[in-house]
Amino acid sequence: TSEMLSRRISSSISVASRALATASTTHHHRKIKVDNPVVDLDGDEMTRIIWAEIKKKLILPYLDIDIKYFDLGLPYRDQTNDEVTVESAKAILKYNVGIKCATITPDEARVKEFNLKKMWLSPNGTIRNILGGTVFREPILCKNVPRLVPGWNQPIVIGRHAFGDQYRAKDVVVPPGAKIQLVVNEKDGKTTTHEVFHFKNSGGVGMAMYNTDESITGFAHSCFQYALSKKYPLYLSTKNTILKKYDGRFKDIFQEIYDKEYAAQFKQAGTWYEHRLIDDQVAQALKSEGGFVWACKNYDGDVQSDIIAQGYGSLGLMTSVLMCPDGKTVEAEAAHGTVTRHYREHQKGNPTSTNPVASIFAWSRGLHHRGILDGNKELQKFADTLEQACIETIEEGKMTKDLAICIHGTKKASQPGMYLLTHEYLDAVDKKMAQLMTTQ
Template identity: 55%
Template sequence: MKKINMINPLVEMDGDEMTRILWGIIKEELLNPFIELKTEYYDLGLEHRNETNDKVTTLAAEAIKKYGVGVKCATITPNAERVKEYNLKEMWKSPNGTIRSILDGTVFRAPIIVDSIKPYVRTWEKPITIARHAYGDVYKDVEMKVEGKGKAEIVFTDENGKEKRELIHDFKDGGVILGMHNLNKSIESFARSCFNFAIDTKQDLWFATKDTISKKYDHTFKDIFQEIFDAEYKEKFKELNIEYFYTLIDDAIARVVKSQGGYIWACKNYDGDVMSDMVATAFGSLAMMTSVLVSPDGYYEYEAAHGTVQRHYYNYLKGKDTSTNSMATIFAWSGALRKRGEMDNNNELIEFANNLERASLQTINEGYMTKDLALLSDLDNVKVMNSKDFIKEIRIRLEKIYNN
C-alpha cells in the first residue's frame, strides 16, 4: 500500500525500560510500514533527563503546546533506589506531573474492552472513564514531622502583610502534618475539560468528593463545578440528553459497582489515581487502559496508563523471553494519530488509527495474546505470544485490512 502522509507532526516522547523496547517495535512493525510518520522527538528516558537536568521534559511539554498533540511512552519516576541505580544528579520529579502542570489538563482514563475478557464486576457492560484532576492535593503537598509538644497552624499572609490563621492541632506528643493546596483556576480548567469531554463523547458526567467532611477544600470543587455547569453547559447537556450530577465519593463507589458503565467519573487528583487503577483491574488489566491528558486550551497528550514494566525489562536484558502487553501503548499511538488526523482533516490518518485498534482487538479475540491476557481470557484455544510476536500478529491483520 502507498504510505499515508501526515500533514503536521505530533510530539513523540520516548521512555524507559520495557515500554521503550515496545515503543521501538511498534514503530517498526505497525507505524513506519503504513505511515510517513512525522514526529518531533524528545527522549524522556531517565538517562537523558538526567543529562539535561530534566529540561527535556519541559521542552516536550512546550512542544505539545506548539503542535497540539503528543504521545508519550511510560517513564521512570525515580526513588532513592533509582537514584543509585542510574547514578542520578538528583531525584527528578515525575515527567507526567511536570507535563500536566505545564498543560493544565485533565487525565481521562478508560479501559480497552475485549469481547473475550469479561469484567470482574458482572454488571459492567460499557467502559467507565475516569477523569482525574492533574494538579495539587498530595502531589504538591508540604509535610512535616513533629517532635514533642507544640501548636501547628495554617497561616496565610496576603500581599499587604495581613495574616489569617487556622489551628491544625495542639500537639501533646509527636506526630505528622500535611499541608495541601489547589487553585481556583486549575479547578475551573478541570471542570471545563470534564464538561467538554462529556459533550464530545456524549456521556453522562459524575463528580464526587467528600464535601460533608472537607467543608472548604472539597466544597470549593463542588461549587466551582456547579457554577460553571449552570452558566456554560446546562443547556448543551440538556440538548444532548446527557446528565451531570454531583455525589459524595462513597456514594459514587456504591453506584459505580452496581452500574452498567458508560459514563465519565470525575475525581480529584489522588482519588482519580486510585480509582483508575481499580477500574482498570476490574475490567481486566492495567495494561488495557487508555490515558489522555486534555487541556482546556485544546492540547492532547496520549500515553499508556501503566509503568515501565521493570521486571520484564531486567529479564529482557538477560536475554530471556518476555510476554509484555503492548495494547495500552499501541492505543496511545492510535489515539494521538486519530487526534492529529482530526485536527488536520486527514481522513486517511483517522481511518488508520481506527484500523490499528481494530486489528489489535481482532488479534486478541482470535486467541493470540500476551500471558497476562491469556490468564483472563474466556477463549479455549489461546496462543500465548512473546512481546514482539504479539505485535507481529497485529501487523498481519492490519495488512489484511489494507489488502482487502
C-alpha cells in the same frame, strides 16, 4: 549552553525522524497524508523496544507523517540534564499532540544502575507541570477478557485532579497542651484567625491543605472537554456535606462553568453533568454498566483509579490521556511502567511475552486527536481501525501471556501454545491491520 543543547537535541531528532521515515514499508498501498506533526516521546526498557516495533510495523507503513522525535530514555535525559524532557513538553504545546512511551522514574537503585548525575524527577510530572491539564485513565475492553466487575460493559474513565489537597499539605505532630489555629493574612493587612483545636491532655496531629480556583477551573474545563469528546456523562464526586466550603468550592466552580459554557453542548450530545457525593458515586459506579467520566479530587482519584483498573481486569489494558483545559492539547501514553522484569529476560536473550496493547493505544489515541484537530477523517478512521485490530486479535484468542492468565488462570496459560510472544502478537495485529485496511 541551553541553546547549543536544544540544537543538539533537535539535530538528533531530525536524524531520527528521517531514519524512521525511510523505514522499510511492508505493505504496498497509498499512505494517509497527515498535515501536522505529532511529538513522539521515546522511553525505556521493554516498552522502548516495543515502541520502535509499533512504529515500524503499524504506523509508518500507513501514514505519511512528520514525527518530532524526543528521546526520553533515562541515559539521554541524564546526558541533557533533563532538558530534553522540558523541550519535549514545549513541542507538545506547539503541535498539540504528544505520544509517550513509558519511562523510568529513577530511585536510588536506578541512580547506581545508570550512574546518573542526579535523581531526576518523573518525566510525567515535569511534562504535566508544563502542560497543565488532567490525566484521564480509560480501560480497553475485550469480550473474552473477564472483568472482576462483570457488569462493567463500557469504560469508566477516571479524571484525577492532580494538584493540591493532601499532596501539597503541611502536616504536623503536636504535643499535649498545644493549640492549632488557621490564620489567614489578606494582602490589605486584614487577619482572620480560625480556632481549629485545643489539644488539652493528649497530643496529636494536624494538617492544613489548599487548592486554587485557577487549578479547579482548569480541571473542570479538561473534564467537560474530555466527556464531550467521548460523548459520555460526567460526574464530579466530593464530600461537600462535610467540607461545605472546601469541597463546596469544587462543586460551585464546576456548576458555574457547566451552566455558562457547556450545558448546551452536552444537551446536543445527548449527555449530562451531575455532582455526586463520593460515597454515593462509589456505590453507583459499582452497580453501573460503565460508560461515564468520573471527575475525582486528588486523593479520591489516586485511590479510585486503582480500583477501576483492577475491576476491568488488567493494567496492560489501560490507557492514559492528558487533556489540557483548552481541549486542543493532548498527550497519550500507556498507564503502565517500563516492564523491567521482561526487559531483564530480553537482555539475557530470552523471548518475552509483553503486552503492547496500551502502547499501541497511545499511538491510536494521539493520532485520532490529530485527526480531529486537522479535520482528517481518514486519519481518524485509521486510528479506530488500529484499535479494532488489537481487540479483534485478542478476541480471536491470540494474545500475550498476561491476558492468557486473566482468561485461563496461571497454570493453563503457561502451557505452550496458549499465548504469543511479543513479536508474534505484533505480527498478528500487523496482519489483521493489513486485512482491515484493504477491506475498507
